[in-house]
Amino acid sequence: MDFLVIALDGADSGALDRRMAAREDHLAGIRKLKEQGHLIAGGAILNDDGNMIGSTVILDFPDRESVEKCVAEDPYTKGDVWRDVTIRPFRAVR
Secondary structure (H helix, E strand, C coil): CEEEEEEEECCCCCHHHHHHHHHHHHHHHHHHHHHCCCEEEEEEEECCCCCEEEEEEEEECCCHHHHHHHHHHCHHHHCCCEEEEEEEEECCCC
């Protein structure tokens, strides 16, 4: 089953620094999800100035619990980057 994850970063002055500190570990995890067949698409949400302020991913997992576990283990969650996460069932065009 597909799920859309919309994860917004904190809006405080340290948000970008936290994102950049966790970014390489986050990207390594994303590459692993792609290799495992869980990642359909994803990328950074940008503000009008082109700065990263969040993330969106479309994931394929058997159930919501699996997606919640994936998000909880992401370096952006553990690094206090993502502060507002929404997970919704999604039907991706394939």
